[in-house]
Amino acid sequence: MAGIITLGHGSGGKLSRELIENSFLPRLRSPELARLNDAAAITVSDDNLAVSTDSFVVTPLVFPGSDIGRLAVYGTVNDLAMLTARALCLSAAFIVEEGLAVETLEQIADSMAAASHEVGVPIVAADTKVVERGSADALFINTTGIGAIQRTPPPSGDRAQIGDKIILSGTVADHGIAVLMARNQFPFRADIASDCAPLWDLVGAMLDAGAELHTLRDPTRGGLATVLNEIAGAANVAITVEEAAVPVAEPVRGACEMLGLDPLYIANEGKLVAVVAPDGADRLVAAMREHERGREARVIGEVTGEHPKGRVTVTTRIGGSRILDLLVGEQLPRIC
Amino acid sequence: MAGIITLGHGSGGKLSRELIENSFLPRLRSPELARLNDAAAITVSDDNLAVSTDSFVVTPLVFPGSDIGRLAVYGTVNDLAMLTARALCLSAAFIVEEGLAVETLEQIADSMAAASHEVGVPIVAADTKVVERGSADALFINTTGIGAIQRTPPPSGDRAQIGDKIILSGTVADHGIAVLMARNQFPFRADIASDCAPLWDLVGAMLDAGAELHTLRDPTRGGLATVLNEIAGAANVAITVEEAAVPVAEPVRGACEMLGLDPLYIANEGKLVAVVAPDGADRLVAAMREHERGREARVIGEVTGEHPKGRVTVTTRIGGSRILDLLVGEQLPRIC
Numbered sequence: 001m002a003g004i005i006t007l008g009h010g011s012g013g014k015l016s017r018e019l020i021e022n023s024f025l026p027r028l029r030s031p032e033l034a035r036l037n038d039a040a041a042i043t044v045s046d047d048n049l050a051v052s053t054d055s056f057v058v059t060p061l062v063f064p065g066s067d068i069g070r071l072a073v074y075g076t077v078n079d080l081a082m083l084t085a086r087a088l089c090l091s092a093a094f095i096v097e098e099g100l101a102v103e104t105l106e107q108i109a110d111s112m113a114a115a116s117h118e119v120g121v122p123i124v125a126a127d128t129k130v131v132e133r134g135s136a137d138a139l140f141i142n143t144t145g146i147g148a149i150q151r152t153p154p155p156s157g158d159r160a161q162i163g164d165k166i167i168l169s170g171t172v173a174d175h176g177i178a179v180l181m182a183r184n185q186f187p188f189r190a191d192i193a194s195d196c197a198p199l200w201d202l203v204g205a206m207l208d209a210g211a212e213l214h215t216l217r218d219p220t221r222g223g224l225a226t227v228l229n230e231i232a233g234a235a236n237v238a239i240t241v242e243e244a245a246v247p248v249a250e251p252v253r254g255a256c257e258m259l260g261l262d263p264l265y266i267a268n269e270g271k272l273v274a275v276v277a278p279d280g281a282d283r284l285v286a287a288m289r290e291h292e293r294g295r296e297a298r299v300i301g302e303v304t305g306e307h308p309k310g311r312v313t314v315t316t317r318i319g320g321s322r323i324l325d326l327l328v329g330e331q332l333p334r335i336c
Numbered sequence: 337m338a339g340i341i342t343l344g345h346g347s348g349g350k351l352s353r354e355l356i357e358n359s360f361l362p363r364l365r366s367p368e369l370a371r372l373n374d375a376a377a378i379t380v381s382d383d384n385l386a387v388s389t390d391s392f393v394v395t396p397l398v399f400p401g402s403d404i405g406r407l408a409v410y411g412t413v414n415d416l417a418m419l420t421a422r423a424l425c426l427s428a429a430f431i432v433e434e435g436l437a438v439e440t441l442e443q444i445a446d447s448m449a450a451a452s453h454e455v456g457v458p459i460v461a462a463d464t465k466v467v468e469r470g471s472a473d474a475l476f477i478n479t480t481g482i483g484a485i486q487r488t489p490p491p492s493g494d495r496a497q498i499g500d501k502i503i504l505s506g507t508v509a510d511h512g513i514a515v516l517m518a519r520n521q522f523p524f525r526a527d528i529a530s531d532c533a534p535l536w537d538l539v540g541a542m543l544d545a546g547a548e549l550h551t552l553r554d555p556t557r558g559g560l561a562t563v564l565n566e567i568a569g570a571a572n573v574a575i576t577v578e579e580a581a582v583p584v585a586e587p588v589r590g591a592c593e594m595l596g597l598d599p600l601y602i603a604n605e606g607k608l609v610a611v612v613a614p615d616g617a618d619r620l621v622a623a624m625r626e627h628e629r630g631r632e633a634r635v636i637g638e639v640t641g642e643h644p645k646g647r648v649t650v651t652t653r654i655g656g657s658r659i660l661d662l663l664v665g666e667q668l669p670r671i672c
Contacts, residue, residue: 006666007666008664010557010666011663011665011667012556012558012562013665013666014661014662017662035494036566038388038415038419039386039387039416039419039481040387040388041485041489042387043385044380047379047381048378049377049380051375052374052375052461053463053478055429055463055478057431057465057471078374080374080375082373082374083373083375083377091387091389093389093478095391095431095476124387125387125389125480126389127389127390127391129392130669131670132669132670136476137471140465140476142389142429142478144461145375146387146482149377154373156373157372158371216374221348226348226349326350327347328344328349329343329349330347333343333347333467333468334471
């Protein structure tokens with residue numbers, strides 16, 4: 001549909017209905033959504049559910065390897081997977097700036113539909129609000145998901161134990177650097193794509209491998225360093241990581257060096273960190289490597305009883321060590 | 337906490353943690369939220385669930401009778417109630433503009449906590465994003481809720497039948513006019529408060545009264561007129577309404593007349609429309625009037641088999657009739 005989004009598209013009136021009927025429903029193709037009721041009715045057969053919510057404000061809306069729509073679907077499906085929850089359904093809420101091209105919104109809806117189809121998770125409820133020009137930046141999307149937890153108690157930050165191994169599923173920093181490069185603010189180019197991908201199948205394979213998963217996290221905003229700090233804090237333990245064991249793709253490493261960014265703090269959208277009992281760690285890594293999303297899985301460190309508790313330490317390539325603290329400021333705003 | 341929100345508060349780093357630990361967690365007091373995992377684990381004992389999502393972009397953030405926080409809690413609880421679903425839990429996602437006073441955010445969080453406590457529905461999952469100054473307008477909140485459906489099949493727009501009575505629970509247009517007046521753009525004052533209120537107890541009382549509820553809707557964005565059009569369209573029926581039967585508070589009517597606004601199109605946040613079989617309609621109205629939120633409940637019209645299908649007609653006070661169509665533009669942007 002040609003044209004631009006006007007405030008009328010958010011009114012609940014004729015233009016809202018046109019937008020829903022012409023732009024959203026034919027793409028998202030969800031019978032429950034098409035009822036246009038105030039809420040969606042779903043049937044579940046599981047008692048232990050997971051709920052996760054995330055708003056996506058990434059700029060630009062489209063970047064190498066993905067876009068805000070795909071990211072919004074995978075992001076919430078992945079957050080559910082971190083509790084061993086298989087996603088059952090998603091809601092999607094759009095805040096649109098007046099003046100956005102309807103075509104852009106449709107392109108994003110297509111992308112969400114493709115991602116939703118790929119992961120087999122329907123979008124059952126939706127909402128669209130339109131705000132005046134200058135009151136939002138193009139498009140923000142919230143997705144909230146419900147999933148069925150496969151292991152009880154689910155993995156949790158506070159379940160990390162001294163002696164546990166830390167496993168990382170692949171390279172870090174791809175997503176954040178891809179988005180940053182897409183902003184065209186730098187005098188050099190690099191062929192870097194976001195790692196944006198769904199992680200449920202990988203988690204399923206890890207569960208099948210029989211590992212004792214104490215903690216699962218996807219290192220998105222704030223990157224690997226932030227997730228490790230959260231785990232160390234929640235479980236009141238220390239964590240040590242081998243810097244040389246953390247894989248970083250060559251172009252990403254180069255861009256980080258030029259920009260003075262530490263890849264350990266840069267967002268990922270298709271990676272996970274697992275904290276597991278030491279016994280099964282190698283077997284788990286082997287199982288992960290059989291899987292498309294875990295080809296470069298490896299043990300990168302361990303949970304220790306060192307003092308102070310809550311501290312994350314990195315052993316550097318030259319044999320020294322440095323503290324990997326939470327950052328105070330913001331390195332890269334709006335990468336997810 | 338004094339100070340303003342910076343991009344660092346959305347980084348996932350130290351400032352994010354401080355904001356969560358100092359401003360959100362002590363207010364929202366949810367054990368599941370305090371785990372700070374990627375998703376929340378909940379246990380449900382119902383198979384038939386309802387899901388609803390809504391983003392709130394109302395301006396100003398605080399207005400007579402309510403604020404964006406309370407609205408965000410009640411709004412989603414009410415949408416669930418329209419499927420006879422008792423809310424089980426909510427997620428809350430905040431998009432904050434850099435520069436917002438932390439105190440304002442805390443005031444809104446207090447308000448959400450009070451509303452969540454009042455309705456007995458915990459906020460189990462949350463997310464905060466910060467965007468640069470000028471990329472959002474102060475604060476947007478998404479709430480998504482899960483509820484347990486009490487009647488299967490739940491009421492739905494397409495279940496309205498010829499002969500059904502249309503019941504309205506009380507006065508219309510209070511919310512939209514209260515928000516509009518709060519913007520201080522008019523040379524006159526009026527003592528008008530939003531009707532923002534939770535509706536689950538009223539719906540519970542209606543279910544207890546044993547009525548056959550074909551459709552339930554809360555006439556928010558687009559008001560009563562829009563909801564009636566949605567129902568007529570979904571069920572492929574006609575609807576007639578007696579204008580004189582629709583209660584409008586005197587100051588609201590006065591403000592509407594001065595501003596040239598039709599109260600039938602103005603948003604409500606604590607009212608509902610029920611489409612019910614004619615037999616039990618009077619008994620249902622009597623039951624609703626026993627309830628705080630339904631004191632002024634009444635039959636305002638009926639579903640007919642007239643042509644054309646999908647049309648809503650109003651019988652005016654002077655005995656004529658007019659078509660109540662969906663609006664093309666937007667009367668009042670950002671009232672919810």
